[in-house]
Amino acid sequence: MTWLLLIAGLTTLLVSGALLVDGASNIALRLRVPPAVIGLTLVAFGTSLPELAVNISATSAGSTDLSLGNIFGSNIANLGLVLGATVAVRGFRVEGQVMRREVPLLLLITAIALVVSLDGVLRGVAPQVDRGDAVVLLLLFLMFIYINLTDILAGRGEDPLIAQASGRAPSVAQTRHFLYVLIGIPGLWLGGELTVGNAEQIALGFGVSKAVVGLTVLAIGTSLPELVTSITAALRGESDLALGNVIGSNLVNTLLILPISAMITPLPIGPGPLIDVWTCLLFTVIMGIFAFSASQRFSRVEGWLLVLGYGFYISWRYAAF
Numbered sequence: 668m669t670w671l672l673l674i675a676g677l678t679t680l681l682v683s684g685a686l687l688v689d690g691a692s693n694i695a696l697r698l699r700v701p702p703a704v705i706g707l708t709l710v711a712f713g714t715s716l717p718e719l720a721v722n723i724s725a726t727s728a729g730s731t732d733l734s735l736g737n738i739f740g741s742n743i744a745n746l747g748l749v750l751g752a753t754v755a756v757r758g759f760r761v762e763g764q765v766m767r768r769e770v771p772l773l774l775l776i777t778a779i780a781l782v783v784s785l786d787g788v789l790r791g792v793a794p795q796v797d798r799g800d801a802v803v804l805l806l807l808f809l810m811f812i813y814i815n816l817t818d819i820l821a822g823r824g825e826d827p828l829i830a831q832a833s834g835r836a837p838s839v840a841q842t843r844h845f846l847y848v849l850i851g852i853p854g855l856w857l858g859g860e861l862t863v864g865n866a867e868q869i870a871l872g873f874g875v876s877k878a879v880v881g882l883t884v885l886a887i888g889t890s891l892p893e894l895v896t897s898i899t900a901a902l903r904g905e906s907d908l909a910l911g912n913v914i915g916s917n918l919v920n921t922l923l924i925l926p927i928s929a930m931i932t933p934l935p936i937g938p939g940p941l942i943d944v945w946t947c948l949l950f951t952v953i954m955g956i957f958a959f960s961a962s963q964r965f966s967r968v969e970g971w972l973l974v975l976g977y978g979f980y981i982s983w984r985y986a987a988f
Contacts, residue, residue, distance in 0.1 A: 669865045669868045669869055670865075672861055672864075672865045672868070672952055673861070673865040673866060673869065673884070673888075673903065675861055675887070675921070676857075676858050676861030676865060677858070677862055677888040679852075679857055679858030679861060679889075680788075681717060681855055681891055682854065683716075683720075683850065683851045683853075683854025683857075685851075685856055686847040686850055686851040686854065687841070688846040690843075690845065690846070690847030690851060690889070698703075702782070703953055711772070713973065714802060714926075715741075715792065715916050715919040715920055715923075715924060717858070717889035717891075718738065718741050718889045718920055718924050719863075719924050721733075721734075721889060721925075721928070722734045722737055722857060722861070722924055722927070722928045723740065723927070723928070724879075725928075725930050726928045726931040727931060728864075728935070729932070730877055731874060731928075731932065731933075731934045732877040732878040732881065732937065732939075732940070733866060733877040733878070733880065734881065734907075734928045734934060735788075735796075735878060735887065735934055735940040735943070736877065736879065736880065736881020736882040736885065736886065736934065736939075736940065736943070737881040737882075737885045737886055737919050737927070738921070738924055739923050739944055739946075739947050740881055740882035740883065740885065740886025740887075740939060740943065741886045741889055741890050741916075741917075741920055741942040742777075742889040742917045742920050742921065742947045743882075743885055743918055743943065743946055743947050744886045744949040744977065745770040745890055745893055745913045745917050745978065746917070746951060746953075746954055746973065746977075747762060747950055747973050747974065747977025747978075747980070748890065748894070748912065748973075748974060748977050749890055749893045749894045749897050749913055750897065750910070750913045750954065750965075750970075750973060751970045751972070751973030751974035751976075751977060752894065752898065752902075752970065752974055753805035753894075753897040753898050753909050753913075753966040753970065754966070754967060754969060754970025755967050755970030755971050755974060756898055756901060756902065756964045756967075756970070757901045757902060757967075758965050758967045758969075758970065758982055759901055759904075759909065759910075759965055760961045760963055761910065761958045761959070761962045761964065761965070762770050762877060766881065768901055768914075769911070769918075769964055770914065770954070770955050770958050770959070771955070772811070772914075772918070773914050773918060773951055774948075774951050774952065774955055776791065776807065776917075776921050777917075777920060777921065777944075777948045777951045778946055778948060779804075779807070780921050780925070780947070781944050781945065783796055783800045783804075783945045784796070784936045784940075784941055786936075791919065793935065794913050794927075794935070794936040794941065795933050795934055795935045795936055796929040796933065796934040796936065797929060797931060797933040798930055798933065800926070800927075801926035801927070801929035801930045802924050802926070804921065804923075804925060804926040804929075805881060805922070805923070805926045805927075807922050808918075808919075808922035808923050808926070811918060811922060816859065817836070820843065821851035821972070821986055837986060842884075847928045862885065862888070866880050866884060866885055868904075869884065875985070876939060877914060878937065878940055878943075879939070880980070880986065880987055882943060882984060883981055883984075886950070888980050890916075893912055893913060893916050897909040897910075897912050897913060903932070910965075911913075917951075934964045934976075939984070942984070943984075946980055950976070950977075953973070954973075957969050958985055962988070
């Protein structure tokens with residue numbers, strides 16, 4: 668029964684997140700917000716709504732390990748499982764100035780997340796993401812949004828990612844889109860409560876840590892929107908949108924969801940989550956090497972390597988911690 672309730676919670680999160688993004692996008696269009704702005708902000712943020720809902724529920728209940736496992740687990744899943752599976756289905760080239768800038772940006776932000784986690788080495792205190800760290804990460808998030816919106820509003824619509832995002836914008840809003848928003852918000856709350864409560868019960872039943880459950884069950888479950896979006900974009904030949912979805916989602920997880928969680932309550936970082944941060948950085952470096960190789964192309968072989976690497980790490984992490 669616990670597993671069924673967990674699946675029901677994850678399903679509620681995914682459906683509610685999709686409804687909220689669809690409704691908000693169409694309302695924004697009705698208010699004459701540029702489609703490119705909607706595409707580049709709501710796509711990445713929208714696919715991260717399940718993680719946000721789960722983390723607010725988890726941190727409010729004091730389950731900080733579950734929260735950290737979900738954040739870094741989702742980032743690893745995005746790079747290893749989502750990007751790997753997308754490339755394995757169809758390899759693609761890396762195009763566009765936005766991607767050439769944001770791949771190094773993701774590497775930098777992931778390195779900052781690691782530095783934030785190294786309080787034990789740098790300051791000789793128990794490592795945690797505290798409210799001071801949260802404020803810095805939120806300021807970086809605002810800078811990230813400002814830079815992207817400035818590019819778009821300055822008329823740099825020739826970039827492939829911007830053009831693709833504009834093309835994905837939905838049609839003019841109708842009354843039902845207001846209902847989507849009204850249904851989506853409480854749906855996210857309900858899905859988060861169901862997911863967190865039953866994930867904790869599963870952790871107790873199997874005798875594993877909450878961080879491992881967050882890293883595996885919750886991270887994979889809440890990364891399903893990214894998986895569907897990226898594979899669909901790759902099959903349509905929209906390579907930068909597929910890669911941009913993964914990068915944008917990881918940036919949102921690190922610069923928005925992590926600090927929001929830490930603002931609710933400071934997040935202690937144990938040995939397991941610290942290894943997750945290192946692994947996230949490793950997967951980011953590997954992605955960068957693949958993206959900026961001589962061919963600037965992700966091959967299907969590289970996709971399978973990412974998927975296998977992800978499977979190996981999750982198996983080892985489950986057995987070790």
